[in-house]
Amino acid sequence: MRKFVKGNPDLCIGCRTCMIGCVVEHEGRRIFEIDPDGYDFNPRLHMVKTAKISVPVQCKHCENPACMAACPVNCIKVINDAVVIDTDSCIGCKSCVQACPFGAIDMVSKIGTQQADGSMRVVANKCDLCVGTGNGPACVRVCPTSALTLVDEEKLKEVVCDKRVATANAAKVFADAKEVE
Amino acid sequence: MATKQVQTTCAYCGAGCQIMFTVDTDKNKIVNAVPAKGRTNDGTLCLKGHYGWDFINDPQILTKRITKPMIRKGGKKSALTEVSWDEAIKYVADRLTAIKKEYGPDSIMCTGSARGPGNEANYIMQKFARACIGTNNVDHCARV
């Protein structure tokens, strides 16, 4: 099963340390040395704040990804068990953005990638679980309140197991109520 | 690259978080900041603690680092002129002495700083106001 990062709104304080952690991980630490306008600031997860919820939203690394199916040039691939966009081959058609049911993909421009007419390349952008950086998901690591978790098969099983127990207990309540009647 | 690690207290809020900086000692530059284990922060930092240090290399984003003393030699609204430390110190001392002489010590107001300078600098500033100028006109931005 593919892993994914999940945010817990009970722990999230909306600070967006995760979004910066994501950028630094993907751009590399040179970001603190170079021209302040010479890098991309394209976080691959986004803080969402509604009236009652604060939580970052990112890719769920679906087992049967709709984005991958929608991509006409096959630039969305599975690498090390993560669903990853190859931005070098992305043609910017936005099919994946529309296909993703979670709003986990957005379109971003890439600095330093001029096209023939001088305009900047615009490509699809989403969480890649920091594949290839060697440090695991940066968002999970930097979150000050441990609101983000890398969910693997074992953790998902635990959650399912807990839910089954809760369902079983609810069934008992329902049975007790019947008896009272 | 030769590096060293230095632990200090974050200056971005009153929580008093401990940060461990890694310094490239050849270039005299910070290269990384990670949380250290402090009483209040327990090995965590927020975004300002993690990513709030590259200002120190004067990246010319919002405002320029001041590196030389400067005086407006042509009076108010004239351009600032870079001067030596000796000239700047003498200029300040002469002007403050003249104002104190003309209007009295209570005509001079000093501030402390609730931000970066630290306790010792605040002690020195209030000692300067009280013992050198002769006034209790010293306060800081606690209320701001």
Next chain:
Amino acid sequence: MGVHEIEDAKLIFNFGYNGADSHPIVQRRIVRAKQKGATIICADPRVTEAARIADVHLQLKGGTNIALVNAMCNVIYNEGLVDQHFIDTMSVDYDAFVEIIKKYTPEYAETICKVPAELIRKAARMYAKAPSAMILYGMGVCQFGQAVDVVKALGSLALMTGNYGKPASGIGPVRGQNNVQGACDMGALPNNYPGYQNVTNPDVQAKFEKAWGVKLSNKVGVPLTHVPQRVLEEKDPAKKLHAYYIFGEDPAQSDPDVAEIRETLEKLDFVIVQDIFMNKTAEFADVILPSTSWNEHDGVYSCCDRGFQRIRKVVEPPSTVKTDWEIICEISTAMGYKMKYKNTEEIWNELIDLCPNFAGATYEKIEKYGCIQWPCRSKDMNDKGTVFLHNGKFATADGKGKFYTAEWRPPQELENEEYPLSFSTVREVGHYSVRTMTGNCRMLRNLEDEPGWIQMNPADCEKLHIKHGDLVKVMNKRGWCITRCNATERVAKGATYMTYQWWIGCCNELTIGSNLDPVSNTPEYKYCNCRVEKIDDQAAAWDYVNNEYKDLRSRMGIKMIGEEA
């Protein structure tokens, strides 16, 4: 109390304090407390992160704090939920306090603070019945014309329920800037020498005169917030200010009613700015003295819970700048009062010996234990400081807690037909203070930049035909600025909020400088009126913002691309 204790609280009453934006690492403890089963009551006009996870959110109207606190005390009194033994043995002035709170029934308070009476009752019962309860308050209490009254009323709420002197109880301010506690500890106050020793006390005066070898003044000095009045309006020549030595602060950006501050700085005969970056105040300086930043010098900070911790030189400063204390010592010496120290430890040793409450907090101990919470009176290595300030008895002359509250006073400037919305300043999590440091940090700048936001309820936005992200003009009789509209359900109808880091979206063009709390002299940053106007030509407005930003950066000494280096 200590920050680390928060997560063990049984109940947290979070009042006018938005830790998530001002101290994320303190908010972390509140979140953990909730996870460990604590009850959270949050009083805040906005749905803050604390309000979002609270068991009860008292969403009061801004500027009505004391009505709400009095009503909670009223419920606790009328329902017999008081700790009578504690009141009898540990406090004074209870009867006078009861006389005032009697009037504040939840129904009466509801008419002022707009919190449903039943919710006030619920919160009061929860607070009173908790085995121990901790009150955390912030600038939402302090930055009003009626501020100290509210602090004392909250203290009385804790007193009447016996919430002192036990773990995770009491009342704690969580202070804004990193070393506010330290600047107070060190006597950067017009009425106190270091260690909270009063300038009007002759014994104290004699002690400092002996230590410093000079005659000292026993006249209380001018508070910072009185400076504009002492420059612009003072008729008595003996009281008029002529020189202003500003060190590590930027009043032209951070103080209320900055138009008045600019006029003040222009009128002063002599302005000294000592700082690390160019800022708005430096534009008015006669002399600018470059100093070191927090990563370039040694010293001690006091964190919000009285903890002394070391700061250390991480990198070498530019060779042409000096530390703040060196600069001040050189000026003092040039003026005839010699000050010379080898290092910060020598300064520290001088001052702790003058302050009984700090006497034991040596560099050696701070190094060894990481943090020393004062009072720490003995140099013996076993005196590791004090976690609870009110341990067993109160730090008053008779050792008893004093009840106090007051009648509600409305804020000075209310909404009216011309300016129908309320306006309050708040904090931006990714920027610090006036932003001279964090605004020069790449990642923090990328996350949030000019011209900032004004938080508004979507219903108010709809009425004005503006939508999220639009540039809008915000104004009142003192000034105006341009910023972006942040349409959010988290703020109530009729109320607006702006953070104070933005130099173009500058909220202090609007704030009010004249309504100070009579005791603390804190300005009413959290309440004035405003009007928000739609801007039809958004493209022209963005051009304006971009040009202003460019001009501002150029005035601050930034070389633009294409310019000569």
